[in-house]
Amino acid sequence: MTLKTRTAGLLHSLQAAVLVVLASTAAASAEQAEYMGAGAIHSPYNCSWPTGVEMTRARYIPAEISDGDVSIVTLNFAVGGVNIYNFRGGLSQRRSWRRGMGRSIWGALYFMGTRPSARVLARQEAVYNSTADVGASDNIRLRMRIRNFNGEAGCGVTVSLMLRHLD
Amino acid sequence: MVCILPGTAENAVRGAAVAALALAATFAQSGQAAGFTEYLGGGFIQVREGCEDFGWSGTHQVMIRMQPQGMQGNPEDETQMALIMGTGTIAVRLDIDRGVRRSYVPTEATYIWNGPYSPEEPTMSFSFDPDGSWLLNETASMDRFHAIVENFNEHEGCRVELFGSLYRN
Numbered sequence: 001m002t003l004k005t006r007t008a009g010l011l012h013s014l015q016a017a018v019l020v021v022l023a024s025t026a027a028a029s030a031e032q033a034e035y036m037g038a039g040a041i042h043s044p045y046n047c048s049w050p051t052g053v054e055m056t057r058a059r060y061i062p063a064e065i066s067d068g069d070v071s072i073v074t075l076n077f078a079v080g081g082v083n084i085y086n087f088r089g090g091l092s093q094r095r096s097w098r099r100g101m102g103r104s105i106w107g108a109l110y111f112m113g114t115r116p117s118a119r120v121l122a123r124q125e126a127v128y129n130s131t132a133d134v135g136a137s138d139n140i141r142l143r144m145r146i147r148n149f150n151g152e153a154g155c156g157v158t159v160s161l162m163l164r165h166l167d
Numbered sequence: 168m169v170c171i172l173p174g175t176a177e178n179a180v181r182g183a184a185v186a187a188l189a190l191a192a193t194f195a196q197s198g199q200a201a202g203f204t205e206y207l208g209g210g211f212i213q214v215r216e217g218c219e220d221f222g223w224s225g226t227h228q229v230m231i232r233m234q235p236q237g238m239q240g241n242p243e244d245e246t247q248m249a250l251i252m253g254t255g256t257i258a259v260r261l262d263i264d265r266g267v268r269r270s271y272v273p274t275e276a277t278y279i280w281n282g283p284y285s286p287e288e289p290t291m292s293f294s295f296d297p298d299g300s301w302l303l304n305e306t307a308s309m310d311r312f313h314a315i316v317e318n319f320n321e322h323e324g325c326r327v328e329l330f331g332s333l334y335r336n
Contacts, residue, residue, distance in 0.1 A: 038209025038228045040310075042334040052197040053207040053336040055230040055251075078209075078230055078251075126330050127299045127311045139213075139330055141311060160310050160332040162210030164226045 035060040035140065039161035041075070047155035054078065058161045060142060063090045065135040073142075075159065081106045083150055091120045091142070093131065104151055112151035119145045126162060138165045197336040203240035206233040206309050208333030212252070212316075217324035227252055231331045233309070235302045236263060245274070246302060250329070255280040257320065261293065267301050270294040270317070278320060290318040293329075300333075309333040 041054040055078035063071040071091045075083045087100040097119050102112035123132050126139035134140070142161045149157045198205030209230035214223045234247040249258040259273035276289035295301065299313035310332040319327040 036226055036228060037211040037330070038230050039332040040208035040334040053334045055207050055209050055232075057209065057228045057230065127296060127313050141332060143310070143332075160208070160308070160334065162208075162310075162312075162330045162332045164211045164213055164330070166226060 035163035204238035210331030
């Protein structure tokens with residue numbers, strides 16, 4: 001690599017880095033402890049969308065470490081659009097379905113009239129099979145099946161997220 | 168608690184489904200349909216050490232696309248991986264030919280912040296966690312992907328960790 005290309009690259013990178021610092025500061029000043037990351041939405045059944053695997057950014061506020069008794073999962077899809085799911089209580093791994101409420105943003109804010117429900121398939125340490133200790137575990141995996149996804153009655157997907165604890 | 172605007176079931180279904188249908192028509196072609204094997208997903212980058220001077224700290228959301236070598240329709244000697252972050256993208260080609268316990272420097276790397284920057288000899292390297300998902304296992308899921316990245320973004324001495332959950336499209 002020549003000095004010239006190296007320097008040009010560093011300059012480009014540094015310009016980007018200024019944005020990065022600002023973004024990090026914003027996240028750190030959030031008052032509520034939460035997890036942040038991204039993942040895949042896959043295995044759709046009976047959905048007009050998605051029809052394959054979708055990438056999504058995600059945020060997760062566990063009831064266990066929030067002020068209220070509500071867990072919130074926010075999916076910010078790569079293709080644009082947002083789903084926000086609220087469930088009463090913690091999202092520990094459990095076979096039963098939890099009924100929640102949902103909102104979506106696609107040009108406008110919609111309330112999901114067909115209420116979503118979710119089954120938590122896994123809430124584990126990022127790499128290992130052990131159960132995550134929410135709040136204490138820094139890196140976790142959250143995998144859940146969601147019914148009535150995106151407000152569409154009968155549509156089921158699996159959401160697999162990799163998340164980092166922010167405090 | 169966030170204030171919720173009232174709406175109707177009709178609104179929700181109609182609005183969401185219509186928007187979604189348009190998206191599906193535009194983006195839905197999977198790798199399989201296109202003749203290659205790809206994995207899509209995401210996770211986060213956790214900045215570890217040596218990155219402060221370059222302006223990097225904290226946690227960053229990242230979406231990940233991967234085309235592992237040797238899988239149906241993919242080259243035998245080249246794995247492609249794109250890390251799509253909030254403010255820029257890093258895309259690399261790697262030849263992961265010596266198993267999981269080695270460190271790999273990309274044969275080609277492009278960093279896109281403002282313009283594209285493709286160093287002749289990239290220095291960034293990837294070490295894959297043997298306890299995590301291995302890229303070349305031909306399973307539908309790669310849901311515990313974990314790598315240590317040295318010289319992240321070509322920043323000498325900057326180390327980050329990359330975590331992700333990906334699924335075959």
